Amino acid sequence: MKFYTQSFIYDDPWPIVSLAYFLRYPNPYASHIISCDVISRTQTPSGTLLTTRLILKRGALPRWAPRGIISRSESWVVEESEVDPMGKSVRCTTKNLEFTKVMQVEESVLLSQNDEGKTMQTSEARIRSRFGWGLTKRIETFGMNRFKTHVQRSRDGISLILGMLRQSRLQTLGGPAPYTPMYFAREEPQEPAPAHQERGSSGVGHQNTGPWRRVMGWLSKD
Incomplete structure (x- = not known):
């Protein structure tokens, strides 16, 4: 058995980091995540929020792994979390x-x-x-190295979501928008809406703008 621990400090306050953590899927750094679904959510008498999510991941085996060691590349992962708003903490296990x-x-x-x-x-x-079969230590070492990479990419994904949340807040407050990440699709000029296009009660066509549009642009590449 192998153990690993690592700590990291985000400059943002706990509420926004916690929000970004639960919004981290999908993001370009987690392309191995196929789906993420909430299967239960309850509030305890003490005021904490308990959530269970079911995540489907895709993974690849190393070349040295025996053929047929697993039946498929996808696997299910369960995530259980507890949010304590009073103590300002999130505990999550997967x-x-x-x-x-x-x-x-x-x-x-x-x-x-x-x-x-x-x-x-x-x-x-x-x-x-x-x-x-003499592969226990080798498999555990492979898992450790892959987990270290996962931790870094997970941090990059959360940082990306944090940046998008900041940008969304600035746009809501009427402030200047920060830089546009290069790995999202650039927004193309909008064509005039045809006369038959559905419009809102204000008479203005619905436009999906802002940072979330770039997320949808990334998703549409698949």
């Missing part, structure tokens, strides 16, 4: 539900506000293989 004999990955994340008003993220992982 673990794979399939192919656990080959490799079981259990990850825990804690988001908490520090004394400077910034947000500390602490990620821990426990990786275990029970496959045998």
Whole structure:
């Protein structure tokens, strides 16, 4: 079994980082995520919010892995989280539900506000293989290296969502919009709406503008 832990500080306050964390899918840094669905959400008597999400991921095996070690490239992962708005903390655990004999990955994340008003993220992982055949350590090492890459890309994805939330807030407040990320599709000039196009009650055609349009532009590439 292998263990891994890492901490990182976001300059943003806890509420916006927590929001970005739960909005992190989809993003260009998580192309391996196929779907993410909430299957339960309840509020406890103490005021915390418990959420369970089911995530479908796609992964690739290393070349040295025996053929047929797993039946398919997709696998289900369960994510359980607790948001404490009073204590300003988010605790989240994820673990794979399939192919656990080959490799079981259990990850825990804690988001908490520090004394400077910034947000500390602490990620821990426990990786275990029970496959045998002399491949246990090799599989666990592969899982550890892949998890380290995942942590960095996950952080990049959250940072991207944070930037979009800031931009959306500035646009709402009438402030200047920050830079446009190059990896999103650029907005093309709008053609005049045809006379038969559906319009709102104000008589102005609906236009999906702002940072979320660029997300949809990225999604439409698939």
